[in-house]
Amino acid sequence: MKTVLITGGSRGIGRAMVELFSKNGYAVAFTYKNSENEAKSLAESTGTLAIRADSAKEEDVLRAVDTAVKSLGKIDCLINNAGISAFSLFTDISLEDWNEMLSTNLTGVFLYSKAVIPGMVSRKYGRIINVTSMWGLVGSSCEVHYSTAKAGLIGMTKALAKELGPSGITVNAIAPGVINTDMNKAISSEDMAALIDETPLMRIGEPSDVASAALFLASDEASFITGDVLNVSGGYVI
Secondary structure, three states, rough: OEEEEEEEEEEEHHOOOOOOOOOOOOOOEEEOOOHHHHHHHHHHHOOOOEEOOOOHHHHHHHHHHHHHHHHHHHOOOEEEEEOOOOOHHHHHOOOOHHHHHHHHHHHHHHHHHHHHHHHHHHHHHHHEEEEEHHHHHOOOOOOHHHHHHEEEEEEHHHHHHHHHHHHOOOEEEEEOOEOOHHOOOOOOOHHHHHHHHOOOOOEEEHHHHHHHHHHHHOOOHOOOOOOEEEEEEEOOOO
């Protein structure tokens, strides 16, 4: 049985991934930071393992990976999904805001990847999937720190793919567009209508759209794809 560790799996895109991967025969462990009730409920309904961890803290990451390995036996696939977002004028971003954004959205990916890679290298097999954003591709006004972190994640994905390819490990990224999650609840109805109007498929995405892309990249069908960024934005970014 293949195994997967999904970070930030209690809500939104991560939750959809936990549900989809478990339905498709994977042994699944996922992390969460604050949403304890949602995490416990999801773990019970899917038969998966919920692990509380802060992606920005190395000790939490190492403990989470160790717990997952002890439960699953190994980690075939790591999905770095945990992340935060924020809207702010660049001049209003404090150093604390900047550091928090990069610690969670970029450093956390570094920590989780570093922790699972030795096991993947020893088995000559692995899948690492990083959830970035379309704003990492094109940038977003009033989300400079978020766009910066997500763009950095794309650079990490491409560089790590080159480094790990000889070990049979693929590293890819998914760049979601506007997805129907709590993270985007703050968008006004007027702004949401404008985003939909600018999207060729004329709708916003669902968490399942991103989960399906992750399942493909984790599969044997994607064994010759690495260093790529799969754009799941309904055509918003072409």
